[in-house]
Amino acid sequence: MPVLITNARMINEGRELHGDLLIENGRIAKIAAQITAPAGAEVFDAGGKLLMPGMIDDQVHFREPGLTHKGNLATESAAAVAGGITSFFEMPNTNPTTTTRERLDAKYALAAGRCHGNYAFYFGGANDNLEEIKRLPPGISPGVKVFMGASTGNMLVDDPEVLNGIFAHAQVPIITHCEDTPTIKHNEDLARARWGEDVPFSEHGRIRSREACYKSTELAVGLAKKHGTRLHVLHLTTAEEMGFFTPGPMEGKQITAEVCVHHLFFTDADYEQRGAFIKCNPAVKTAADREALLAAVRDGRIDIIATDHAPHTLAEKSAGYWKAPSGLPLVQHALPTLFSLVRRGELDLHTVIRKACHAPAIRFGVQERGFLREGYWADLTLVDPEAELAVRREDVLSLCGWSPFEGLNLGAKILKTWVNGELAWDGEKVLAPRGRRIDFAGGR
Structure with a gap:
């Protein structure tokens, strides 16, 4: 289904835009100051937080x-x-x-x-x-x-x-x-x-x-x-x-x-x-x-x-x-x-x-990734740059189970991550695998 992210602070290619981003078929379909949600769209209110590639x-x-x-x-x-x-x-x-x-x-x-x-x-x-x-x-x-x-x-x-x-x-x-x-x-x-x-x-x-x-x-x-x-x-x-x-x-x-x-x-x-x-x-x-x-x-x-x-x-x-x-x-x-x-x-x-x-x-030469651009794959991260992340061993997801940053408060929280237009991290847990093989200039 389409996904509409509203009220986002988007930073991309040295520019900043406050507005909405629409995802359709795994790709960024539209970026604008305001977008009307298509029928059946899932809507996420970014609450003014940072949306970046x-x-x-x-x-x-x-x-x-x-x-x-x-x-x-x-x-x-x-x-x-x-x-x-x-x-x-x-x-x-x-x-x-x-x-x-x-x-x-x-x-x-x-x-x-x-x-x-x-x-x-x-x-x-x-x-x-x-x-x-x-x-x-x-x-x-x-x-x-x-x-x-x-x-x-x-x-x-x-x-x-x-x-x-x-x-x-x-x-x-x-x-x-x-x-x-x-x-x-x-x-x-x-x-x-x-x-x-x-x-x-x-x-x-x-x-x-x-x-x-x-x-x-x-x-x-x-x-x-x-x-x-x-x-x-x-x-x-x-x-x-x-x-x-x-x-x-x-x-x-x-x-x-x-x-x-x-x-x-x-x-x-x-x-x-x-x-x-x-x-x-x-x-x-x-x-x-x-x-x-x-x-x-x-x-x-x-x-x-x-x-x-x-x-x-x-x-x-x-x-x-x-x-x-x-x-x-x-x-x-x-x-x-x-x-x-x-x-x-x-x-x-x-x-x-x-x-x-x-x-x-x-x-x-990564093809159609790494930017907030219409037509590109919707690989997105929603960040709260005003929050602090307390690094605790019990929260580490790597199999090894530890972090060099343990005990520190880092300068942002990752609120959500989308991979190929689908939610991969909801802020509390990792969802089903969404990754695809990356295409490079020159073809496979």
Whole structure:
């Protein structure tokens, strides 16, 4: 049936409109100051709250197949829609890794009918699948993920000839995790010599150091410039790396950059209280780095904001430094965290919507999503930016059952989420799966 959302404060593409939005057949049929409800329409009064496009999270680890004791496509996508994320791109370092066309197709089959948000899957780079990457056509995946640093799933690409070949021949964008493994291993040896098995979590940013990040990002950017590759560098963490990227609008850029919500929010001062709960790769760094990342979001050096959602069990995270895995569950609280930054005056609302909703759609050629536009799929989030969200462990929907934000009050509540025009989160519970496979420019 048609759905009419009335009395909404709509923000989209740098503009604001107070009015109504009509959904028909899963798509936005009309946006206007006032719309008469069609016969049989379900009407929602937004009460003047913020209606925005759903966030497109281009960097998540939902752990399926093979690591489903941590999370799976159903549980993690449920947490995502509760957090206002309506589409996600999932990473290839599962078990088995998504490094062949057969495995990519199998993953899409696994997702059908089970995902609460719209879904796409990256193809993974490895030292032994260059020919597969050469044959990967545009349209079936958002890109090829290349781990230029040690990763879960043994997907480190450290053969210079293969790395050069991937940058030279990929027909889709290359997405990189940039940390230099030899530098990290050297730092680990130094930490073991000093601390043994009892390394403080506050050392993580020195072990996964700024030098390791800079050296690897420099290599990736250099290869992209050499070959004219479309490159997107994920989860940047240091002030020094910002020098590799160009300020200004994203449109027309060959090389783009991304930051994650936790790197905009936490600093190394938070290790003392949160320990393994904020241990991630690349590491949370200093307050000065956080300020540099925020400045880069504002001036356009950073083009996209994402999560890098990566759940681990409480038992795994409760181990000491060497055994506790890196990664944080983030999708349920990403948008409220960004609204906290808006409330503080560190970011403005138009920038958040541009970087979290519009920019991923533009960068990766997502078809008919990421905007409030007539004719586009109705992927929508209704937000109360005046409310506070108290983060409690018992409310966490990710299978892992914890959040790095526990005990904090974040700067907004997600009131409702629509996916493909159907209600997916009603403010209290997640409803039936509504997600569809994402279409990209170039076709499937």
